Amino acid sequence: MNPNELNGCTEALQTERAVEEIRRGRAIELVEKENIWLIAVVDTLEQPVFHHLQSTYNDSIKLLLTPQRAKAAGLCEDQTNPLELDLQRNIKLDELRALAGFEPSFSKDVILNAKPSENLKVASAAFRLAKLGKLLPSLLITPSKSANHSNVVSINTTDINAPELVGQKLKLISKARVPLLDSAKCEIAVFRQQQGFGEHLAIVIGTPDPKTTTPVRLHSACLTGDLLGSLRCDCGDQLRRAVSHMNSLGGGVLLYLDQEGRGIGLTNKLRAYALQDAGLDTLDADQYLGFLPDERTYEVAAAMLKEIKITKIKLLTNNPSKIDALKSHGINVTGRLPLIAPVNSHNQRYLKAKLDRAGHLSE
Incomplete structure (x- = not known):
């Protein structure tokens, strides 16, 4: 310094x-x-x-x-x-x-x-x-x-640098054992960006072996879906299914990333919801507000995995762009595990837009 x-x-x-x-x-x-x-x-x-x-x-x-x-x-x-x-x-x-x-x-x-x-x-x-x-x-x-x-x-x-692109300056702040409904053996670690504004969680399910291929899920925070059980998205279902599936496999790591609303924040996500009620789909609503269809980056996710010595993974995702992003930051992604959640009348249009326009996979 x-x-x-x-x-x-x-x-x-x-x-x-x-x-x-x-x-x-x-x-x-x-x-x-x-x-x-x-x-x-x-x-x-x-x-x-x-x-x-x-x-x-x-x-x-x-x-x-x-x-x-x-x-x-x-x-x-x-x-x-x-x-x-x-x-x-x-x-x-x-x-x-x-x-x-x-x-x-x-x-x-x-x-x-x-x-x-x-x-x-x-x-x-x-x-x-x-x-x-x-x-x-x-x-x-x-x-x-x-x-x-x-x-x-x-x-x-x-x-004006990019404070979210400073994964190498992450700091482990605290960690503790936290038994979950779908995995009694669980540890949660909090990482803070030393430059920037984010705090991110590494949720270690079961007993993953860093020497083998580890199941990993990158999960963007979604207060409405994860906490409140919103039917407008499939986030809460994906979160719980990911934890349950990794537990059944013997272990895995779920990174809970501070990226609400594909990176635009809770306030703007709710603004986008109002626009969706007026007729726009999830991608067009974000662009109407002035954002890219997806504002997320995954440098921090890759850095967190490296911090906990996980570099060879199978990714639980329906979004191929996450695989490409992690690979570009030095993570060896050997395969993909699909994570399919139920469709309902409230999230059907949202999920269709992700399949038809954002390149997501349905299986």
């Missing part, structure tokens, strides 16, 4: 501070070479900050949307770059939020002009901060008129 860096990696520290600021509804500065940009995330934006930005930067402020949001909202046909919108000067905050994806519909009358963003590094950095904060990636952005606002956090775009 640099002796002048009391609190560790400066880049990671600045990223975490910037995320906390935008989660609290504050504007921050993004520095790209000689240019300084003010950004504010629409998701947490409140009237006082919105009014200040409108009154001070009336001629230059724009709404920045991801390509997914722009296309899903019908603002472009095939957009690969972020989209910048010039808006009516008297636009109201609720109209802005509707444009950002808060509502199933919005008025195009408030849009004066739309064009692809040319500030790709700035846009990418801004979207990353929003996503790390589990916020909708729609932002107000404007060149700053001040070289340095006294009470505004400033961060260089080059400092």
Whole structure:
């Protein structure tokens, strides 16, 4: 560690501070070479900050949307770059939020002009901060008129690393024996990302032998399905079936990953549910909100397996992309074990979308 860096990696520290600021509804500065940009995330934006930005930067402020949001909202046909919108000067905050994806519909009358963003590094950095904060990636952005606002956090775009891509900096925090309904012999270990925002569980079922091929399940946290028994997904059924199956095999490891809603967070997952009730499927709903169909990465999962000395596995999954991801991070995946859960009238459309559009397997 640099002796002048009391609190560790400066880049990671600045990223975490910037995320906390935008989660609290504050504007921050993004520095790209000689240019300084003010950004504010629409998701947490409140009237006082919105009014200040409108009154001070009336001629230059724009709404920045991801390509997914722009296309899903019908603002472009095939957009690969972020989209910048010039808006009516008297636009109201609720109209802005509707444009950002808060509502199933919005008025195009408030849009004066739309064009692809040319500030790709700035846009990418801004979207990353929003996503790390589990916020909708729609932002107000404007060149700053001040070289340095006294009470505004400033961060260089080059400092915005990816805190979720730091599996090598995981730390084992605690572990304990926790008998489960489907496996009396079970130990749960908590891993914390030393840079970033996640805590993840390694649930060791039975007595897996690291010298042989170990059954493994990567399970993204799902409060509604795992805890509440939601019928909208198959997560709870898959969780319990995975534990039971690994127990019957003599042992296995279930990684319970902090990736609610395919990585978009609980709040945004519920927003996506509302859009599904309005007619969209699970993948289109996420894109309407501005996200990719799947925002998850699996570097942390691979790092957790290496920490517990499990590198040769059979994966309990219906999602081939998980196999490819683990292989790319040095895990020897020798095969797949299907994990089929019951279909009901509430999750039928969700499961069909995963089969037809996301490449999932049915057996």
